[in-house]
Amino acid sequence: MQTLRMNAGLLSSFLEALKAFGTLVAPVERSPGVFALEAIDDVSQARPEALRTILPFKKLLLKPRFVMLERRQGQYGADGADNDLGPVVYFGAHSCDIHALRILDLLYLSDYVDPYYKRNRDRLTVVGYGCMPDGKCFCQSMDTSTIDKDFDMFLTPLDGRYLVTVNSARGDDIVRANQHLFQPATRRDVQEYLERLKEREKAFTLSLDVTDLPYVLELKKDDPVWEELGKKCLCCGSCSMVCPTCACFNVRDECPEEDSAQRVRTWDACLYREYALVAGGHNFRASRADRVKNRYYHKQEAFVREFGMPSCVGCGRCIENCPTGINVVEVFQYVRGEA
Amino acid sequence: MSVSLPEQLPARSAPRKLATGVNPYAPAQARIMRVQDLTSEIRLFDLRFTDAALAESFNFRPGQFVELSVLGVGEGPFSLPSSPTRRGMFQLGIRRAGTLTNYLFDHVIEGDFVGIRGPLGNGFPVELFEGQDVLLVAGGLGMVPLRGLLHYLIDQRDRFGRVMLLYGTRTPDQVLFREELESLARRGDAEILLSVDNAQGKPWGGRVGVVTELLDQVSFDVTNTYAIACGPPVFYKFMLEKLVARGFGRHRIFLSLERRMECGIGKCGHCAVGYTFTCLHGPVFSYWDAINLPELIYT
Ligand SMILES: Cc1cc2nc3c(=O)[nH]c(=O)nc-3n(C[C@H](O)[C@H](O)[C@H](O)COP(=O)(O)OP(=O)(O)OC[C@H]3O[C@@H](n4cnc5c(N)ncnc54)[C@H](O)[C@@H]3O)c2cc1C
Ligand code: SF4
Ligand code: SF4
Numbered sequence: 227m228q229t230l231r232m233n234a235g236l237l238s239s240f241l242e243a244l245k246a247f248g249t250l251v252a253p254v255e256r257s258p259g260v261f262a263l264e265a266i267d268d269v270s271q272a273r274p275e276a277l278r279t280i281l282p283f284k285k286l287l288l289k290p291r292f293v294m295l296e297r298r299q300g301q302y303g304a305d306g307a308d309n310d311l312g313p314v315v316y317f318g319a320h321s322c323d324i325h326a327l328r329i330l331d332l333l334y335l336s337d338y339v340d341p342y343y344k345r346n347r348d349r350l351t352v353v354g355y356g357c358m359p360d361g362k363c364f365c366q367s368m369d370t371s372t373i374d375k376d377f378d379m380f381l382t383p384l385d386g387r388y389l390v391t392v393n394s395a396r397g398d399d400i401v402r403a404n405q406h407l408f409q410p411a412t413r414r415d416v417q418e419y420l421e422r423l424k425e426r427e428k429a430f431t432l433s434l435d436v437t438d439l440p441y442v443l444e445l446k447k448d449d450p451v452w453e454e455l456g457k458k459c460l461c462c463g464s465c466s467m468v469c470p471t472c473a474c475f476n477v478r479d480e481c482p483e484e485d486s487a488q489r490v491r492t493w494d495a496c497l498y499r500e501y502a503l504v505a506g507g508h509n510f511r512a513s514r515a516d517r518v519k520n521r522y523y524h525k526q527e528a529f530v531r532e533f534g535m536p537s538c539v540g541c542g543r544c545i546e547n548c549p550t551g552i553n554v555v556e557v558f559q560y561v562r563g564e565a
Numbered sequence: 566m567s568v569s570l571p572e573q574l575p576a577r578s579a580p581r582k583l584a585t586g587v588n589p590y591a592p593a594q595a596r597i598m599r600v601q602d603l604t605s606e607i608r609l610f611d612l613r614f615t616d617a618a619l620a621e622s623f624n625f626r627p628g629q630f631v632e633l634s635v636l637g638v639g640e641g642p643f644s645l646p647s648s649p650t651r652r653g654m655f656q657l658g659i660r661r662a663g664t665l666t667n668y669l670f671d672h673v674i675e676g677d678f679v680g681i682r683g684p685l686g687n688g689f690p691v692e693l694f695e696g697q698d699v700l701l702v703a704g705g706l707g708m709v710p711l712r713g714l715l716h717y718l719i720d721q722r723d724r725f726g727r728v729m730l731l732y733g734t735r736t737p738d739q740v741l742f743r744e745e746l747e748s749l750a751r752r753g754d755a756e757i758l759l760s761v762d763n764a765q766g767k768p769w770g771g772r773v774g775v776v777t778e779l780l781d782q783v784s785f786d787v788t789n790t791y792a793i794a795c796g797p798p799v800f801y802k803f804m805l806e807k808l809v810a811r812g813f814g815r816h817r818i819f820l821s822l823e824r825r826m827e828c829g830i831g832k833c834g835h836c837a838v839g840y841t842f843t844c845l846h847g848p849v850f851s852y853w854d855a856i857n858l859p860e861l862i863y864t
């Protein structure tokens with residue numbers, strides 16, 4: 227790890243320089259207060275301080291819909307070039323986003339490696355950006371509010387300058403190609419950075435008590451709270467679509483033209499009615515209560531058992547996007563009998 | 566004879582590769598060598614991989630399954646009713662159920678090609694069964710995966726103690742592999758008891774009644790026996806507790822779960838039951854593990 231500084235006025239030169247390493251993707255403001263992750267050419271559009279983009283970066287690794295396999299005029303193809311997004315530089319990743327990336331890596335790069343994910347992942351450059359939480363952020367509770375690995379560079383805004391952390395050989399390549407933008411960090415820079423961290427830790431207003439949460443869930447598996455939640459949840463799936471760690475998918479075969487066939491992979495959500503439906507009409511999770519419960523158990527119990535940590539990074543996207551105002555933090559307070 | 570099986574790796578450990586290819590979503594081509602109707606709704610397919618090396622090396626654990634697909638039609642998980650002790654060819658016993666299976670019945674004939682990915686899942690812990698008595702209990706289509714295990718046990722007969730099979734179907738014409746089972750019983754390789762819910766006036770030498778009642782007709786030493794159950798949800802509902810009532814420890818009972826599957830390799834999420842993925846940690850679970858899943862096995 228290497229710590230540098232960059233003057234605030236050099237940000238656009240830095241972003242221009244990043245373009246040499248891949249398609250530059252950053253949050254942009256679509257309409258007032260609404261941000262989306264998009265490939266940008268005009269670097270002045272980048273809004274790295276935006277707390278959450280509607281869709282998270284997972285769309286840069288696996289498109290919402292892509293062809294996995296295809297046959298055309300009798301020729302069998304299996305390369306899935308459809309999901310090949312080329313080298314991408316993701317600017318404006320927050321700590322929670324990078325933790326979410328690690329969670330996706332755990333899922334997609336363990337056991338049978340997912341080649342469609344891996345191809346894009348191997349060529350993804352992550353440039354993080356220090357954020358300030360709002361009332362929907364609870365990453366502090368999820369232990370994801372700071373990050374010390376799995377990114378290439380990280381910019382933390384200080385007064386008139388950035389503290390720049392270089393954390394990979396690729397980050398080092400970027401620095402070496404653009405020496406003129408950086409200077410060694412001074413003791414004052416580091417001191418100010420540490421003060422900012424402290425200030426940030428104090429800025430959190432939302433918190434989730436995760437003490438023994440998997441065990442609490444186990445004890446509460448038959449609790450009526452799930453029925454009540456099922457009455458409120460529309461099973462629209464928005465919370466899954468916007469979640470940076472939700473990664474379920476469906477596979478369907480299609481025949482777009484005569485003598486051609488495709489196996490298509492699309493984002494899916496365990497909240498949809500057909501998710502656990504099998505031939506003959508049996509549905510393993512027929513009620514909405516079962517489905518919404520499954521989402522919470524998967525994130526806070528199953529993933530913990532399997533990988534040693536929950537698959538929620540506290541980004542607040544699901545809170546922001548639920549049409550009926552379901553809030554994960556409140557749900558768990560309720561489950562514990564505290565609300 | 567003795568075969569070595571693929572190791573049972575713990576889930577979420579070292580990266581691994583499917584026998585059918587580096588891209589775990591891309592099937593290897595296999596040819597349908599023979600088609601045989603087991604009942605009017607269930608058909609047995611003999612398959613062989615086009616790639617000769619793969620055909621000879623394809624090895625799996627009894628209880629594992631494969632994903633069969635026809636590009637443009639669909640893909641689905643199917644248990645292997647054949648045994649790894651018999652190489653070169655493998656079999657699938659398929660019931661007409663929906664888009665893909667209807668296509669297999671109506672359009673796929675001997676000589677055609679299909680795609681296969683596998684082997685998938687954990688399979689039965691057959692190493693545990695060595696030197697022990699093995700009690701197989703099957704209901705309906707549950708005979709398909711158990712037939713693979715049965716062949717495995719019979720082909721290495723001296724490594725196991727008693728081999729017992731209790732198998733129930735609705736009617737006599739739904740008994741899968743009937744002649745084969747009768748022949749195994751005659752040879753004395755396995756003790757086999759069959760039952761049907763209703764004989765429908767057809768000649769029937771077995772018992773008439775629900776399959777759980779067959780349990781009352783055999784005696785066994787529960788400290789030296791493993792029970793392996795396979796069948797539809799209602800079968801499990803009665804059979805598993807009955808086995809416990811007969812004295813089996815819950816860790817001595819194994820079962821195979823069926824869930825909606827898409828990827829078969831622990832990625833898509835569809836097969837989740839409680840905190841496990843059926844395709845990766847299962848489909849075989851001990852009864853103790855299954856009963857502790859937050860989502861009950863019967864639902
Ligand atoms: C571990 C395992 C082993 C199985 N072994 C056998 C077997 O030996 N013989 C047999 O006839 N059937 C078996 N099944 C069930 C078989 O997979 C389904 O009947 C089949 O997938 C139905 O596909 P379809 O396209 O004909 O039906 P459709 O209803 O048209 O299928 C639509 C989609 O749902 C999925 N799906 C539907 N039903 C099931 C199901 N029960 N399990 C998983 N996915 C499903 C399919 O993959 C497909 O994506 C097994 C299922 C599992 C999970
Ligand atoms: S966004 Fe809200 S209503 Fe929609 S599925 Fe999620 S919890 Fe249910
Ligand atoms: S569950 Fe909600 S808060 Fe947690 S990571 Fe997903 S979208 Fe963010």
Ligand code: FES
Nearest residue numbers: 829832833834844
């Ligand atoms: S079938 Fe996809 S995770 Fe099990």
